[in-house]
Amino acid sequence: MGDMNDVPDVMRRYVRLTVILICICVIGYELVLTNYGYHAGVCVFLSLCIAACGTVMVLAPVIGSAITLAVFVLASIMQAPLPLPLVGLLMVACMMVTYWQVAIGIFATTAMCVVGVCNIQTVSFGMPDVKRAYVYAAAALIAIGAGLALRVWRRQHELLEHAREAASRRRVARTLHDRVANDINDIIMMVEHQLESQEESMSDARLELLNSRARHALAGVRRAIVELEASEADMNLVADAPRERGQAEHDLCVQATRYHEGLLDSGFQGELLILNKNALRNVRSQLADDLLRELFGNITRYADKHHDYCVILSCTQTHLGVGVTDVIRDPETCEHGLGTGLRALHNRVEERGGTLDVELDGAYWNCQVSVPLT
Numbered sequence: 001m002g003d004m005n006d007v008p009d010v011m012r013r014y015v016r017l018t019v020i021l022i023c024i025c026v027i028g029y030e031l032v033l034t035n036y037g038y039h040a041g042v043c044v045f046l047s048l049c050i051a052a053c054g055t056v057m058v059l060a061p062v063i064g065s066a067i068t069l070a071v072f073v074l075a076s077i078m079q080a081p082l083p084l085p086l087v088g089l090l091m092v093a094c095m096m097v098t099y100w101q102v103a104i105g106i107f108a109t110t111a112m113c114v115v116g117v118c119n120i121q122t123v124s125f126g127m128p129d130v131k132r133a134y135v136y137a138a139a140a141l142i143a144i145g146a147g148l149a150l151r152v153w154r155r156q157h158e159l160l161e162h163a164r165e166a167a168s169r170r171r172v173a174r175t176l177h178d179r180v181a182n183d184i185n186d187i188i189m190m191v192e193h194q195l196e197s198q199e200e201s202m203s204d205a206r207l208e209l210l211n212s213r214a215r216h217a218l219a220g221v222r223r224a225i226v227e228l229e230a231s232e233a234d235m236n237l238v239a240d241a242p243r244e245r246g247q248a249e250h251d252l253c254v255q256a257t258r259y260h261e262g263l264l265d266s267g268f269q270g271e272l273l274i275l276n277k278n279a280l281r282n283v284r285s286q287l288a289d290d291l292l293r294e295l296f297g298n299i300t301r302y303a304d305k306h307h308d309y310c311v312i313l314s315c316t317q318t319h320l321g322v323g324v325t326d327v328i329r330d331p332e333t334c335e336h337g338l339g340t341g342l343r344a345l346h347n348r349v350e351e352r353g354g355t356l357d358v359e360l361d362g363a364y365w366n367c368q369v370s371v372p373l374t
Contacts, residue, residue, distance in 0.1 A: 022088040049075075053089070062100045065093035069108050076115040087116070091139040098147025099154070105147050109140045182301055187214045252280045252288055252320075256313050259296035266300070270309035279315040283373065287348055288320055291369060294345055295324050302365065317373075319354075324367040 053071055056064035072090055090112050098105025113136040191210055253274055260272040274280065295311070303309050312323040342358070349356045354371040 018092055019089065022092065025088070062096050065096035066108075068093040069097065069112060072112065073115050076118070087135055087139045090116070091143045094140065094143035095146045095150070098144055099150040102148065102151070106144060109143050113137060113140050178297060178300075182297070184214050185301075252283050252292065252313065252315075253277050255289065255292055256296075256311070259292060260311065263296065263299060267305050268299070268303060268309065269305065269307065270299070270303075270311070273310065273312045275312070275314035276316070279317070280313065280320075283315060283320060285320070285371070285373070287345075287352065287371060291322060291345055291349075291371070294342055295322065295367060295369075298342065299324065315373075320369075320371045320373055322367075322369040322371075325364065 049071060053064065053068040056067055068089065072086070094105060094109040094112060097108050113133075116132075116136045187210070191214065256272060256274065260270070263270060292313075299309055299311075310323075310325045312321070314321045314323075342356075346356045346358075349369065349371055352372055354369070356369045357367070359366045359368075
């Protein structure tokens with residue numbers, strides 16, 4: 001479990017409360033014995049030792065538990081008149097040691113039972129030795145079971161925290177990727193527009209170099225996000241999660257809905273129509289994932305928030321279809337296309353035998369995509 005004092009705050013709080021209550025009861029029980037003539041000085045000394053052990057357990061649960069068990073064994077070897085209610089404090093100590101290391105916890109719990117039963121000076125107001133053995137055995141079973149349960153709870157808590165951190169990192173990486181990719185796309189479009197507006201003999205070599213480097217940077221950014229997603233999938237932080245959760249990450253319906261809700265949260269107005277959802281859930285294609293991300297990214301950059309856009313996602317047995325209709329904010333900016341991202345997808349779609357058609361109709365931009373599934 002790592003550091004011996006690596007105990008969650010919630011668990012530490014309950015351990016402290018339990019230890020304090022048990023110490024009060026045990027010390028009170030021990031001091032009452034002085035009225036019956038049972039080694040008054042020894043009882044007071046043992047009460048102070050119990051209070052000291054309880055204080056250490058409150059400050060450092062696992063280390064304090066180990067010290068408490070060691071003091072108990074030493075006192076039992078010396079045949080000190082230990083009160084039977086001390087079993088409650090020992091049970092908490094064995095639970096914490098089992099939580100730290102199972103093997104050591106089981107050994108310590110077994111030793112606690114044997115030593116406790118063998119201590120004939122245990123003050124139990126006449127309780128027979130057999131019943132005292134039952135008390136120690138029950139305390140041992142409870143301590144081991146509670147320690148194992150705490151380990152399972154701790155593991156689940158760690159997995160949940162890892163999953164939350166991974167999801168947070170993924171959202172941050174996606175946001176940074178979109179921002180950087182959009183900025184680089186703008187640079188590429190401005191450079192291309194500048195190059196095409198100049199005469200062939202007056203083209204600037206520096207613009208060509210800038211264009212080349214911007215394309216290379218854009219490819220690197222996209223490659224980085226792909227590698228990040230692949231590495232997170234390989235880590236498999238939540239091994240016990242249902243398989244459907246992993247499949248949902250690649251469900252085109254889920255992805256399209258997520259992108260659409262992101263646009264709505266940003267103030268856009270539009271509609272997403274999904275046809276043949278059952279067929280879309282069985283589609284597994286990196287090209288389809290990249291296509292949705294790029295199309296919704298272009299809507300984010302160029303659509304007018306005050307006009308409705310429409311995205312239609314459909315699927316047949318042989319083809320995947322995507323249709324986009326939105327309003328361009330500045331048609332002149334998109335006169336020569338919508339950047340290298342969509343152009344690269346156009347080439348990939350054509351290599352698969354599909355079609356990607358972009359039409360500029362006045363202020364409107366329409367895109368129709370058909371991708372073969374085989």
